[in-house]
Amino acid sequence: MAQSGSTPRSQSEQPAGKPRPQSGKAPGARTGGTARSTTRKTQSTRKTQSSAPPGPRRAVVVGGNRIPFARAGGAYAHISNRDMLTAALDGLAARHGLAGERVGQVAAGAVLKHSKDFNLTREALLGSALAHDTPAYDVQMACATGMETVVGLANKIRLGQLESGIAGGVDSASDAPIVVSEPLRRALLDLSRARSVGAKLAAAARIRPTHLAPSAPTTGEPRTGLSMGEHQALTTAAWGISREAQDEIALRSHQRLAAAYDAGFFDDLMTPFRGLTADANLRRDTSMEKLAALPPVFGKRLDTPATMTAGNSTPLSDGASTVLLASDEWAAERGLRPLAAIVDAESAAVDFVHGKEGLLMAPVYAVPRLLARNGLTLADFDVVEIHEAFAATIATTLAAWQDEEFCRERLGLDGPLGSIDVDRINMTGSSVAVGHPFAATGGRIVATAAAQLARRGSGRALVSVCAAGGLGYTMILEAA
Amino acid sequence: MTDRYLDLVNSGVTASLAKRLGLPRPAVLRRHRAGDPLVPEPVLVVNDAGSAPDADALADALVDWGLDVRRHGTREDRFGAVVLVLTSVSSPADLRDPTLAVGATLRGLARGGRVVTVSRPASGAGADARHAAARRGAEGIVRSLAKELRGGATGNGILVSDGVDLTAASVLGALRFLLSGRSAFVDGQLLAVTSAAGSLPADWDRPLAGQVAVVTGAAQGIGAAIARTLARDGARVVAVDVPASGDALAAVANEIHGSALQLDVTADDAAARLIDHVATRHGRLDVVVHNAGITRDKLLANMNAEKWDPVLGVNVLAPLRITETLLDSDALGPTPRVIGVSSTSGIAGNRGQTNYAASKAGVIGMVHAWAPELASRGGTINAVAPGFIETQITARMPTLTRQVARRLNSLQQGGQPVDVAEAIAFLASPQAGGINGEVLRVCGQNMVGA
Numbered sequence: 001m002a003q004s005g006s007t008p009r010s011q012s013e014q015p016a017g018k019p020r021p022q023s024g025k026a027p028g029a030r031t032g033g034t035a036r037s038t039t040r041k042t043q044s045t046r047k048t049q050s051s052a053p054p055g056p057r058r059a060v061v062v063g064g065n066r067i068p069f070a071r072a073g074g075a076y077a078h079i080s081n082r083d084m085l086t087a088a089l090d091g092l093a094a095r096h097g098l099a100g101e102r103v104g105q106v107a108a109g110a111v112l113k114h115s116k117d118f119n120l121t122r123e124a125l126l127g128s129a130l131a132h133d134t135p136a137y138d139v140q141m142a143c144a145t146g147m148e149t150v151v152g153l154a155n156k157i158r159l160g161q162l163e164s165g166i167a168g169g170v171d172s173a174s175d176a177p178i179v180v181s182e183p184l185r186r187a188l189l190d191l192s193r194a195r196s197v198g199a200k201l202a203a204a205a206r207i208r209p210t211h212l213a214p215s216a217p218t219t220g221e222p223r224t225g226l227s228m229g230e231h232q233a234l235t236t237a238a239w240g241i242s243r244e245a246q247d248e249i250a251l252r253s254h255q256r257l258a259a260a261y262d263a264g265f266f267d268d269l270m271t272p273f274r275g276l277t278a279d280a281n282l283r284r285d286t287s288m289e290k291l292a293a294l295p296p297v298f299g300k301r302l303d304t305p306a307t308m309t310a311g312n313s314t315p316l317s318d319g320a321s322t323v324l325l326a327s328d329e330w331a332a333e334r335g336l337r338p339l340a341a342i343v344d345a346e347s348a349a350v351d352f353v354h355g356k357e358g359l360l361m362a363p364v365y366a367v368p369r370l371l372a373r374n375g376l377t378l379a380d381f382d383v384v385e386i387h388e389a390f391a392a393t394i395a396t397t398l399a400a401w402q403d404e405e406f407c408r409e410r411l412g413l414d415g416p417l418g419s420i421d422v423d424r425i426n427m428t429g430s431s432v433a434v435g436h437p438f439a440a441t442g443g444r445i446v447a448t449a450a451a452q453l454a455r456r457g458s459g460r461a462l463v464s465v466c467a468a469g470g471l472g473y474t475m476i477l478e479a480a
Numbered sequence: 481m482t483d484r485y486l487d488l489v490n491s492g493v494t495a496s497l498a499k500r501l502g503l504p505r506p507a508v509l510r511r512h513r514a515g516d517p518l519v520p521e522p523v524l525v526v527n528d529a530g531s532a533p534d535a536d537a538l539a540d541a542l543v544d545w546g547l548d549v550r551r552h553g554t555r556e557d558r559f560g561a562v563v564l565v566l567t568s569v570s571s572p573a574d575l576r577d578p579t580l581a582v583g584a585t586l587r588g589l590a591r592g593g594r595v596v597t598v599s600r601p602a603s604g605a606g607a608d609a610r611h612a613a614a615r616r617g618a619e620g621i622v623r624s625l626a627k628e629l630r631g632g633a634t635g636n637g638i639l640v641s642d643g644v645d646l647t648a649a650s651v652l653g654a655l656r657f658l659l660s661g662r663s664a665f666v667d668g669q670l671l672a673v674t675s676a677a678g679s680l681p682a683d684w685d686r687p688l689a690g691q692v693a694v695v696t697g698a699a700q701g702i703g704a705a706i707a708r709t710l711a712r713d714g715a716r717v718v719a720v721d722v723p724a725s726g727d728a729l730a731a732v733a734n735e736i737h738g739s740a741l742q743l744d745v746t747a748d749d750a751a752a753r754l755i756d757h758v759a760t761r762h763g764r765l766d767v768v769v770h771n772a773g774i775t776r777d778k779l780l781a782n783m784n785a786e787k788w789d790p791v792l793g794v795n796v797l798a799p800l801r802i803t804e805t806l807l808d809s810d811a812l813g814p815t816p817r818v819i820g821v822s823s824t825s826g827i828a829g830n831r832g833q834t835n836y837a838a839s840k841a842g843v844i845g846m847v848h849a850w851a852p853e854l855a856s857r858g859g860t861i862n863a864v865a866p867g868f869i870e871t872q873i874t875a876r877m878p879t880l881t882r883q884v885a886r887r888l889n890s891l892q893q894g895g896q897p898v899d900v901a902e903a904i905a906f907l908a909s910p911q912a913g914g915i916n917g918e919v920l921r922v923c924g925q926n927m928v929g930a
Contacts, residue, residue, distance in 0.1 A: 087727070090730050090734055091726065091727070091730045091740075093734055094730035094739065094740035095740055095742075096739065097733070097738060099733070099738075129734035129735075264744075264747065266723070267743065268742065270723070271727055271730050271740075272724060272726045272727045277724045277726075334761075335763065336760070
């Protein structure tokens with residue numbers, strides 16, 4: 001599936017190994033390139049073999065609950081993933097009157113995960129108010145974890161395997177696992193296996209003082225060594241996204257999040273936790289001037305001016321989110337009014353390792369496939385939620401869809417996919433203002449999109465989430 | 481929120497020390513616990529010369545409840561409760577014999593005992609001054625003997641309107657409530673039963689079975705206790721509180737298997753959201769408890785709009801607006817119960833609380849005004865007026881002020897949130913259908929505004 005979205009550029013055009021700054025450049029509009037028939041072939045093959053899943057019934061989003069997102073090292077600095085996820089489950093149970101009830105399945109996960117948390121979701125459930133005979137399992141798909149839990153459970157509901165399910169995710173950048181260094185780990189394992197005194201001494205002798213330094217997880221991509229921000233900086237530079245454009249997106253994110261709070265939008269989507277009643281990262285008083293004053297933090301070693309700052313990037317965050325999914329029948333039995341129905345979803349991946357595409361560009365490929373399968377265009381959506389991994393992610397995504405050459409060559413389309421009015425994108429703020437506890441973002445966005453559809457009473461929503469590893473996940477919802 | 485003094489005078493060395501020093505010794509109150517007998521020891525029923533039939537009728541009901549009922553007592557007997565029926569007194573002279581008969585038994589009254597008078601209101605005597613004096617005299621007896629009782633015993637009265645039979649649901653309901661541990665902190669009060677409306681519950685332990693109740697301010701303190709108590713009595717509870725208290729609210733809702741609604745009751749759309757939630761979730765609404773309340777104390781000389789407006793807004797304007805909207809909607813069930821939370825400050829006033837007292841007295845005005853409207857719909861609207869209750873709010877009082885405030889009532893202690901909740905649960909129950917437009921104080925017979 002991932003291959004169909006891969007770039008039309010030939011392998012020979014790209015040097016292998018570490019990407020150079022220019023390698024992230026969008027080829028279409030700027031460097032030219034030849035469309036390859038393989039792309040079109042893949043497209044057409046897909047068209048013949050798939051249509052909107054003919055599920056026997058629909059799966060609906062009944063509601064959502066998250067805890068306010070904290071900045072790393074902030075209010076939840078000493079709180080575990082399990083406690084955050086439990087709190088999010090408890091709030092969801094309370095909102096929907098599910099205490100003591102058995103739900104079909106609970107699926108959630110975390111990106112930064114302690115090895116002891118192998119059964120994180122089940123453990124969180126056992127601490128929650130839900131019936132303890134509710135099955136639960138962990139999912140992990142980087143920042144798309146929450147999306148995958150929603151899709152997996154929704155499909156089971158559509159198939160009739162489940163009547164209800166709770167999807168979700170949690171992450172703590174504060175309580176991240178720290179492990180011993182690789183050489184020390186190997187030496188300790190050899191030591192434990194050693195039988196003779198000599199072998200034990202030999203294993204122990206390999207341990208050096210430098211091995212004792214613990215290693216904390218980073219946001220670096222294992223295969224490139226570049227942080228997510230540095231990867232986005234390549235894409236940002238390639239598409240020539242200005243600092244001002246990014247700051248505008250960031251400012252809008254804060255302003256809209258603040259307005260959403262003031263309008264009570266989150267009253268039915270959030271439950272306070274540990275003294276936080278709103279996302280800690282929200283800056284009500286920010287302005288273009290304040291954002292402009294921040295120094296760049298990513299892309300400083302590129303030839304182009306560095307434009308990405310702490311202000312237009314998401315902060316490391318702690319938090320958890322949950323989404324209640326069900327069949328219409330299950331919801332009706334409990335007097336629960338569905339917010340939205342999940343129509344379809346599509347994941348994608350890009351080869352960022354060899355510089356063929358930007359790390360966070362996979363949703364750009366997933367959306368046209370999703371639209372084609374459902375016979376829709378960008379103009380058919382009233383609500384668009386694009387995860388703001390960085391403000392520039394929004395800008396590059398929109399730029400790519402408006403770029404004729406890119407859309408022809410990379411996406412195999414006849415022309416530009418189209419544009420989206422900013423008034424329809426992230427209308428209640430997104431990750432730059434809210435924060436981004438990796439696995440919790442999918443649940444946050446799905447619940448937010450569903451709630452917006454419920455308020456409108458009609459319409460469709462498009463959800464797009466990019467993720468580490470060149471992954472992306474997109475989804476269509478419609479008002480219930 | 482614990483009363484250390486009460487603990488000390490009820491345990492070990494400090495208990496005997498307090499006794500020797502003649503210090504006030506508040507008792508641990510008899511509160512309702514599932515499975516406990518209604519009254520742990522025999523109940524004596526005494527009556528004035530003319531009301532033997534009424535007394536017999538009540539005695540029969542008590543026997544039906546499984547109680548050991550006696551019609552005669554001596555100084556040597558030990559009773560868990562005494563019921564004094566004075567429904568036929570026509571002259572103050574009629575009061576003496578039955579009252580002295582009760583007096584003779586008081587030294588044998590158990591700890592946590594109950595004295596309940598049942599009489600008719602003076603207003604029903606018309607222009608017959610002698611008759612009115614007799615009836616009003618009965619009230620004086622209750623209020624005074626309640627102050628004499630010790631060991632956590634209480635004295636209360638039921639005023640049954642003329643024309644309402646003593647076997648009316650609410651007479652029996654009120655009698656059972658006042659005899660039980662549910663009325664632990666209700667003392668020196670007269671509860672008026674003005675109609676035969678209401679019905680006896682199929683199960684006295686779950687009188688609210690199948691009903692849907694909304695409780696505002698349910699995240700903590702008295703509101704959380706109300707939610708728990710209504711749920712215990714069988715109601716499905718929608719717990720409401722401001723979004724900022726959502727975590728505590730969720731814990732309460734989950735504990736009682738109810739649902740949580742994060743809602744600021746002062747918001748313009750509060751009533752609409754509340755009705756929408758209840759209508760979609762449950763399709764009915766039977767009980768509304770306007771418990772959400774705040775204080776912003778300031779002497780009037782220093783009072784400003786910032787401290788005035790929120791108090792009036794939350795405590796009385798929100799209940800008015802929500803009730804108004806409910807009455808205009810078709811959300812209410814066939815026997816609706818609306819219950820406001822007033823305060824002894826609203827009855828007697830309190831220094832530094834002009835705003836709070838205005839709002840809490842306002843609740844009383846609201847209840848009186850809407851009583852006929854609710855009655856016409858088969859329902860009731862009443863208020864409870866808590867005195868000093870051990871909550872986070874009173875825990876913030878200066879220590880000395882708090883210690884004095886606690887002792888200023890006949891039970892010499894503060895009440896617990898559950899004591900207020902029990903009174904509200906009673907008013908919400910089907911057996912309280914004949915009690916309407918009343919303000920029931922839950923104050924341990926506080927001297928303030930008595």
